[in-house]
Amino acid sequence: MRRVTLPPRPDWTQQVERLGFAFHTIDGETYWDESAAFAFTLEEIERDIEAPSEAIEQLCFAFIEKALASEETLTKLAIPAEHWDYIRESWQRGERNLYGRLDLAYDGRGPAKLLEYNADTPTALFESSVVQWDWLEQAMARGTIPHGSDQFNSLHERLIAAFKALREPSPYRLHLTCVEGSAEDKGTVDYLTDCALQAGLDARFTYIEELGLLSDGRFCDGANQPIETLFKLYPWEWMFREQYGKALAGSRCQFIEPPWKALLSNKGLLACLWEMEPGHPNLLPAFFEGDPRCATLSPRHVRKPLYSREGANVTLIERGKVLDSDDGPYGAEGHVLQDAALNLFSEDGKYAVLGSWLVASQPCGLCLREDASPITKNTSRFLPHYIEP
């Protein structure tokens, strides 16, 4: 794994905009950054990222089985008790999942380590699937990177195939939703809508604020159309606690991601997996805050709220001293403490985290985000990658 400085395409803005990439610059700061790229060997991709991602996903499935049978675990994960049966039923029915992103620490040395699992509402999807793919083709054509380079990225075709198989009979009617006012979220959902249409589905977008409840218990979109299947880029932990949380169980709606993903998108997962498989090569030691075993953690560790996104409220601690933190509104439900990864990629004061994509639980793509601090935040830049020929 190498970080390679490269000349950006002189017309990169037009090139990415022609793909419909609307958030390459966020709040005036570059988000899509092709002034460098990460180069991997095929062995690094297959042995160190793809295989461990599949192994972690299997471990997560084993964890769900155990957690759903344990009130203690569900309580520790701060899942509201009134939704336990709803989650159990979604798992027992075998409701399929679409996608997720494992965030990994890896610098080419030693096994990749799981930092967290964005199992419920991952973004950076369109830029991973389409924009960096197009960059690769153009970078090869322009001679910026060697001909015959490749990329760990079959996201697009996997998403289309997964949409077809999420529900039977297929094609089915699919609604997609996210909050109003976030260009990044809307861009992600627009891309997924496109994939769903290419899968032959009857796909319709509606903002989550527009959702209504019909007199027969079903949800409906802004045009009062009943919703049978809903892709929601909106976290389960919020849906459980909002006004319509009570209506979920009676809604006869198949959600994507399914409710059982709420157990994985929770940072408590990190402590639970370590408890199940202490010493697993791809896991970092982690415990719920307050567990006496926290004393066994290394002096350099990270404190993460159970629910948090984009690095919010994550704190890096060394010998009791806060080295880096990100403010945010999370943390009321509790925290986990996790050893800081020793193999987080860093070079010249830049830190990179790998995002390993799963579609229908199959590893099939990679993205890298870089920041000037060890905590990846919503200001991090997206850098493309390639596999050296």
Added chain:
Amino acid sequence: MKRSTQIGLGAAGVLLVATVWSMTGEDPPENLVYNSLSECQTSGTLSREQCETAFSEAAAARLKDAPKFRNQNECEAQYGASGCSSASVGGAQYFIPALAGFMLARGLSGGPAQAQPLLPPTTAACPPGSAQPECQQARSSSSGGSGGTSGRSSSSSRAYSTTSGRAFSAASGATIARASTSSTSVSSRGGFGSFSRSFSSSSSS
């Protein structure tokens, strides 16, 4: 190879913004409908180039396929008082129905969209003096030929006809679901989304 062999982005017209339903009641495919080139470009679903390509395809198809009349009265009898314009086709002068809009139909296989011209509604669908609002709107929007309705008429539908004379109506420029045939009523709205308003950061990760 570890990457996709191809990426069909938007088998372009695939990103839906409009729903079309047939006046004959059959369940039609969904399509993109725009009243003008500028409406297509401002809606942002397709790129400016895609809009231009679609518009030129539709304009060319109109000249080729639209019914042709030797005189203005005959044309206006079918397409309304401001629904026709003169055109030179193969060296001869004709009156043909105006280009009231264009439509990108989604292929059944999800293949690339084909741009089709949309003509004003025929008098069979919108009799002269009809009070139906979509007839009024379609007439007025077609008066400038390909001209200039702007903005998004998100709550109304318009009537059109195709070059083969089929009538239908479409909402243009915004996501409109097909009219619901359900008899259930909406008992409340807005029960999700409150957390996102109280959290400044994104709801995704």
